[in-house]
Amino acid sequence: MNLSQKAIGIFDSGVGGLTVVKQVFEKLPFENVIYFGDTARTPYGPRSPEIVRKFSVQDISFLSTQGVKLIVVACNTASAVALDYLKKIFQLPLMGVIVPGSKAAVKATKNGRIGVIGTAGTIRSESYTKAIQKIDKNIKVFSYPCPLFVSLAEESYINKKATYLIAEEYLATLKKKKIDTLVLGCTHYPLLKNVIVKVMGKKITLIDSAEETAIEVKKILERYDLVKTSRFSYSHKYYVSDFPEKFIQIGERFLGERIKVVKKIDINKY
Amino acid sequence: MNLSQKAIGIFDSGVGGLTVVKQVFEKLPFENVIYFGDTARTPYGPRSPEIVRKFSVQDISFLSTQGVKLIVVACNTASAVALDYLKKIFQLPLMGVIVPGSKAAVKATKNGRIGVIGTAGTIRSESYTKAIQKIDKNIKVFSYPCPLFVSLAEESYINKKATYLIAEEYLATLKKKKIDTLVLGCTHYPLLKNVIVKVMGKKITLIDSAEETAIEVKKILERYDLVKTSRFSYSHKYYVSDFPEKFIQIGERFLGERIKVVKKIDINKY
Numbered sequence: 055m056n057l058s059q060k061a062i063g064i065f066d067s068g069v070g071g072l073t074v075v076k077q078v079f080e081k082l083p084f085e086n087v088i089y090f091g092d093t094a095r096t097p098y099g100p101r102s103p104e105i106v107r108k109f110s111v112q113d114i115s116f117l118s119t120q121g122v123k124l125i126v127v128a129c130n131t132a133s134a135v136a137l138d139y140l141k142k143i144f145q146l147p148l149m150g151v152i153v154p155g156s157k158a159a160v161k162a163t164k165n166g167r168i169g170v171i172g173t174a175g176t177i178r179s180e181s182y183t184k185a186i187q188k189i190d191k192n193i194k195v196f197s198y199p200c201p202l203f204v205s206l207a208e209e210s211y212i213n214k215k216a217t218y219l220i221a222e223e224y225l226a227t228l229k230k231k232k233i234d235t236l237v238l239g240c241t242h243y244p245l246l247k248n249v250i251v252k253v254m255g256k257k258i259t260l261i262d263s264a265e266e267t268a269i270e271v272k273k274i275l276e277r278y279d280l281v282k283t284s285r286f287s288y289s290h291k292y293y294v295s296d297f298p299e300k301f302i303q304i305g306e307r308f309l310g311e312r313i314k315v316v317k318k319i320d321i322n323k324y
Numbered sequence: 325m326n327l328s329q330k331a332i333g334i335f336d337s338g339v340g341g342l343t344v345v346k347q348v349f350e351k352l353p354f355e356n357v358i359y360f361g362d363t364a365r366t367p368y369g370p371r372s373p374e375i376v377r378k379f380s381v382q383d384i385s386f387l388s389t390q391g392v393k394l395i396v397v398a399c400n401t402a403s404a405v406a407l408d409y410l411k412k413i414f415q416l417p418l419m420g421v422i423v424p425g426s427k428a429a430v431k432a433t434k435n436g437r438i439g440v441i442g443t444a445g446t447i448r449s450e451s452y453t454k455a456i457q458k459i460d461k462n463i464k465v466f467s468y469p470c471p472l473f474v475s476l477a478e479e480s481y482i483n484k485k486a487t488y489l490i491a492e493e494y495l496a497t498l499k500k501k502k503i504d505t506l507v508l509g510c511t512h513y514p515l516l517k518n519v520i521v522k523v524m525g526k527k528i529t530l531i532d533s534a535e536e537t538a539i540e541v542k543k544i545l546e547r548y549d550l551v552k553t554s555r556f557s558y559s560h561k562y563y564v565s566d567f568p569e570k571f572i573q574i575g576e577r578f579l580g581e582r583i584k585v586v587k588k589i590d591i592n593k594y
Contacts, residue, residue, distance in 0.1 A: 094375050095365050100478075102567040105364050205475040208370075214493075216486040223484075297372040322592055 058280045059287070061086035062271065063122035065113040068096030069208070069301060070241030071128030072308035074151065075290075077268030078126075079311075082275070084282045087290045088120045091305075092321060094295035097204050099173025099240070103135035106175065110136040114144055115324040116293070123280055126271060127151065130240045130263065131173050134181035147274070154270040155237050155263030156185035160193060162259045163235040169228040169258075170197040171250075172239030173204065182239055196231045200224040200243075207242040208304065212249065221246070221253045229254065237261045245308070295321040328550045329557070331356035332541065333392035335383040338366030339478070339571060340511030341398030342578035344421065345560075347538030348396075349581075352545070354552045357560045358390045361575075362591060364565035367474050369443025369510070373405040376445065380406040384414055385594040386563070393550055396541060397421065400510045400533065401443050404451035417544070424540040425507050425533030426455035430463065432529045433505040439498040439528075440467040441520075442509030443474065452509055466501040470494040470513075477512040478574065482519065491516070491523045499524065507531045515578070565591040 062078060064071055068091045075087055090113055092098075098106050110132045117125055124147045127133045127140070133150030141148055159168045159182075170182040177199040186195050203224070206217050228236070236258050238244055244262050251260065275281045294301045298316035305313050332348060334341055338361045345357055360383055362368075368376050380402045387395055394417045397403045397410070403420030411418055429438045429452075440452040447469040456465050473494070476487050498506070506528050508514055514532050521530065545551045564571045568586035575583050 094371065100567075100570070101364065102570075105566040201479050202475055202481060205472055209471050211472060211490070214489070216489040216493075219484070219486040219489070220481075223486075296375040297370075300370070300372075 057123055058282050060121055060123040061088045061291070063088050063090070063117035063120060063125040064128050065090040065092070065117060065125070066128040066241060067091070067098035067131065068093050069305045069308050072305050073241050073244050073262070073264040074126060074128040074267050076309050077265045078271060081268040081272050082281065084285055084288065086282065086288060088117060088122055089290070089292045090117055091292070091294045091301055093297055093301055094321060097173070098129055098131040099175050099201065099204055101175065103175070103179070106132055107136040107139050110140055111143060112321050112324045114140060114146070114148070116319065116321060118144070118146060120291070122146070124149070124271065124274065126267060128241055128267070131175040134176040134179040149267070149270060149274065151241070151263040151267045152181045152185050154266035155239065155261055156182055156189065158266040159235050159237050159261045160186055160189045162261060163193065165232065165234045166193045167231060167233045168193055168195050169231065169233040169236040170195060170239050171200045171224070171228070171236065171243065172197070174199045174201050176239050182237060196228055196233060198224060198228055203246055204240065204242045207245040210307070212246060217246070217249055218252065221249045225250070225253045233258065235259045235261060237263065239263065292316040293319050295319060327393055328552050330391055330393040331358045331561070333358050333360070333387035333390060333395040334398050335360040335362070335387060335395070336398040336511060337361070337368035337401065338363050339575045339578050342575050343511050343514050343532070343534040344396060344398040344537050346579050347535045348541060351538040351542050352551065354555055354558065356552065356558060358387060358392055359560070359562045360387055361562070361564045361571055363567055363571055364591060367443070368399055368401040369445050369471065369474055371445065373445070373449070376402055377406040377409050380410055381413060382591050382594045384410060384416070384418070386589065386591060388414070388416060390561070392416070394419070394541065394544065396537060398511055398537070401445040404442075404446040404449040419537070419540065419544065421511070421533040421537045422451045422455050424536035425509065425531055426452055427459065428536040429505050429507050429531045430456055430459045432531060433463065435502065435504045436463045437501060437503045438463055438465050439501065439503040439506040440465060440509050441470045441494070441498070441506065441513065442467070444469045444471050446509050452507060466498055466503060468494060468498055473516055474510065474512045477515040480577070482516060487516070487519055488522065491519045495520070495523045503528065505529045505531060507533065509533065562586040563589050565589060
C-alpha cells in the first residue's frame with residue numbers, strides 16, 4: 055500500500071483526544087484516522103510519569119499493529135512526560151501536542167506573558183514552560199493545574215454555577231499575572247471554553263492545542279509528501295480498552311459528529 | 325503459622341478503602357492489615373462491569389500471594405459488580421461492603437425509606453436496592469449516582485461553595501423522597517459527610533459502609549475463631565500499583581494516621 059494511503063494513528067487516555075481528531079478531519083479532509091482511547095485506565099493526568107510512559111508504550115504498540123503512517127500522542131499528560139522516551143523506543147514518526155500548542159502561544163502573545171493550564175502531571179513536568187522558552191527565552195510563562203476540569207468535562211457538568219466557581223478559584227492566580235494568551239493544555243479543556251472565557255475575559259487569546267496539533271500534522275505530511283488526497287477508501291476506526299457504549303455517548307460531544315462503531319481491545323496484550 | 329495470626333487483606337481501586345482500614349483498626353485493634361490500592365487504574369466507578377471484574381481478579385490474586393486469612397473488597401463498585409463472580413473463582417473467604425451497609429441501613433430506618441448514593445457503576449448495578457430488599461422487601465430504596473464526589477474528595481475540594489452546590493443538585497431528588505436513612509455507597513463519600521449533612525439535614529441517619537464492614541469482619545473472624553488477640557508481630561503493609569508518594573499524601577487523610585511505607589507493585593503480573 056502507498057504510504058500516503060495509510061491512516062493517522064491518534065491516541066489519548068480516553069475521549070479527550072477526539073478534539074484532535076475533530077481538527078484533523080477539518081484540516082485534512084481525506085485522511086483516515088485510527089483512534090485509540092485507553093478508557094480502562096483513564097485519566098492519565100493524576101498518575102506518575104513512570105506509569106504514563108508504560109501505558110503509552112502499550113498504546114503505541116497497539117496502533118503500530120494497525121499500519122499507520124504517523125502517530126499523534128493526543129494526550130497532554132503523555133506528551134508532557136512520555137514523548138521523548140517514546141521517540142527513543144519507536145521508529146514510527148511520533149508527535150505530541152505540547153510543541154504545537156507552545157508555538158501557537160508564542161505566535162499569539164503580544165506582551166510576552168503566557169498562561170498554561172493542564173492536569174497535575176502536565177503542569178508538574180513544566181513541559182509547556184520549557185517548550186515555550188526554547189522558542190523565546192524572554193517569554194514569561196505562568197502555569198497552574200486545574201485537576202477537577204477533567205471530571206467536570208467528562209460528566210458534562212459545564213453550564214453550572216459550581217463549575218464557574220471552581221474555574222474562578224483555579225484561574226484567580228493567573229488572572230493577576232497580566233497574561234494575554236492562555237494555553238488549554240489538556241484535551242478536555244476546550245469543552246470548558248465558555249466558562250474559561252467568562253472568567254478570564256474576552257481579551258485573552260485561548261490556545262487550543264488540538265487545532266495547532268492538526269495544523270502541525272498537516273505540515274509534516276506535506277513535507278514528506280504523505281497527504282492522502284482523495285476520498286478513496288475513506289474510513290475511520292475507533293478502539294477503546296473499556297466501555298465502547300460510554301465512549302460513543304461522551305465521545306460524540308468531543309468529536310462533534312456521530313461515532314458508529316467502536317471496538318474494545320485488551321490493551322494488556324500489547 | 326496459626327491462621328488467626330495472618331493478616332486481613334483489603335483492596336480498593338485507590339485510597340478510598342483506607343476508610344475501611346481505619347474502622348478495622350478501631351474494631352479489631354490487634355489485627356494486621358495488608359492493603360492494596362490500584363492507583364494505576366483508579367477510579368473503578370465509571371468503568372464497565374467486565375473490566376472491574378478483571379481488575380478485581382488481579383487485585384485478589386496479588387493479596388492471595390501475601391498469606392491473608394480473609395479479603396475485604398473495600399471498593400463499592402467492585403463489591404457491586406464483581407463480588408459474586410469473584411466468590412466463584414477464589415477459595416479464600418471474601419466479603420464486600422454492600423451487604424454490611426445494607427444491613428445497617430435496614431436496622432436504622434424507621435419509616436422504611438432508604439436513600440443510596442454511589443458511583444455510576446454501583447447505582448447502575450442496583451446492588452444496594454437488591455441487598456436491602458432481600459432483607460425486607462417492603463423497604464423503598466431510592467438511589468442516585470454522584471460521580472463528581474470522587475474527584476472532589478480526591479482533590480480535597482470539600483469546604484467550598486462549589487462542592488455544596490454540586491451536592492445540592494445531586495441530592496435534590498433524594499431530598500423529596502422522605503428518606504430517613506442515607507447509605508454513603510462509596511468509600512470516598514465519608515470525606516464529604518459534612519457537606520452531605522448540611523444538604524440533607526441532621527435528621528437523616530448516614531450509613532457509612534466502612535464502619536459496618538469492619539463490624540462484619542469482626543463477626544466473621546469471631547465466628548471462625550480467627551481473631552488475632554495480641555499485639556505480637558503487629559504490622560501493616562500498604563501496596564499500590566502507582567505513585568506511592570501521592571498515596572501517602574492523600575491516604576493519611578482517609579486513614580487518619582501516618583502511613584510510613586508504601587510499596588509499588590506491577591499489578592499486571594497477577
